[in-house]
Amino acid sequence: MSNTAMLHDLADAPSEIEISPVSIHIGAEIGGVDLTKPLSVQAVKEIRAALLKWKVIFFHDQSLDHEQHLAFSRQFGELTIGHAVFGNVEEHPEIYSIAKHRKANRYKTGEKMEKPWTGWHADITAAINPPAASILRGVNIPPYGGDTQWTNLVAAYNGLSETLRGFIDGLRGVHRFEPPQGASSSEDYQELLRTRGQTSEHPLVRVHPETGERALYVSPSFLKSIVGLTPRESEQLLALLWEHAVRQEFTVRFRWKAGDIAFWDNRSTCHLAPSDIFQIDADRQLYRTTLVGDVPVGIDGKPSNSVLGEPILAYAAE
């Protein structure tokens, strides 16, 4: 009876993959699969179940090329265009380049206001249907530095008092693209937002479409205000929720190696891209695919509403 076995369900233990949890609430390493090849139906099912339970799963020593990355991803859903705002790599419209110096990072005039939750986000929650999952593949990784972190928003929701949960269960928030507080955006960043800007109103508590779990849906980089509160009330309540959502106990921190893949449920996590890499010279290159997501639904069954922009559809459908 190993520790790992004790910590996850014994009843429906996977038969084709190995699962090694890396923290109490979030993150598991998956072994026993070769992602360069098509997966069995059972393996797909087990990986999906592990993803839903552990929120982010990691695969090691999987040196996939772009085509293999796409083929792997497609077994779990339809792929969106690389990035709805910031584009894609040439020849591969469904792949987004996570390079050290990418457009999304070009708001370098002015200094960001750094708070404990600064930089944390779920992918593109400004959209009416943010991606369901993201699959990030490490290609060029510095020897140390550049760790990514994820937080479990279901655990965060459950960690709030019943009193506060009762209040936020009925609230909704406005998510949109905007440079971080304190920074002003460059010309091309502004131009992108003018042509591809997105704003959506989502419930603060999202009911997960597959598990029914409630998640504290508070993507800090995108969520700007709470509907129905004054600006200062909203700012202070969001600070409370954000500080809570990124508490260490809800998070996992992943140290990348080339050939690693991180696959997260974008409906129940936020993540933090590393900022320490800008203090060293080394390059860092990863590639991301994202799966088409649903329109979020709150506890009252009410879906999100779109304020600006189009849904993020499957690439082929565009």
Next chain:
Amino acid sequence: MASAVLNDADAPATITVNPLTINIGAEIGGVDLREPLSPQTVTEIRAVLLRWKVIFFHDQFIDHAQHLTFVKQFGEPTVGHAVFGHIDGYPEIYSVAKKRAANQFGAPKMVAPWTGWHADITSAINPPAMSILRGVTLPPYGGDTQWTDLGAAYRGLSETMRGFVDGLRGLHYTAAPAVEPGTKAYEDYMKRRKLVSEHPIVRVHPETGERALYISPSYLKEIVGMTPREGQQFLELLWEHAVRQEYTVRYRWKAGDIAFWDNRAVCHHAPTDIFDIEGDRQLYRITLVGDVPVGVDGTPSKPIEGDPITAYAAE
């Protein structure tokens, strides 16, 4: 004429009323507090107090006995201070001196925008209804007192936030600053009469029915049903809001001044600048027995520790 515009329709006949801000504070003229007041004048002063939350009288050089006679026309006086006692010979009068036991903390305080703001003795199950403070020895400048209108503060919250706080309750008690234990004198006082009460965060005023954000910062320590960190951050949101400048009045004292406030509808802030100067400052306070607060849902406050503050004569 400006003040008349801001006044209620039933203008008082026997006193003059001069509002000082939009929400709170009015100067009262036309009365001599050394003499018994007519029933009509008492009615009018009470109405103006309920409307303006704190009222000020000037050039009323009254002694302890006259102070007592004046306030007894509005209610029953409590013992001077339920925790910190009273002056010799006058069990219903509390000395607000510059260096009093309530100020004897050892270490420096953490000062936030709401630090020092409070309503009187909200750690009690029935905090005083009203406080009547008389200025005797005052520095030529410095030592202003401020009051904030908790009814206006409540109305200034968003409807969403009001809907939430309407159902909350808070725990009020006193504690010396956590950084270091108080002096022995302070701790002795605390042991003598420890008070802890659970009050609604939104109090319905027993006379006007007005809702007030009942969040006495110096006494309110926890929101019932929240984690400690949630409670702290949420209280800071409410406290910061409650002491916003637009809800407050700032009063510069002269000898012979009297400030009379509705302790159910305001918080006030004692001056700290006086500790930066040599001059003495002496005021005397009497408080009137108060009701047990009631929330929006009709639930009264709950006593956790300590006895009600009753009329002095009844003790």
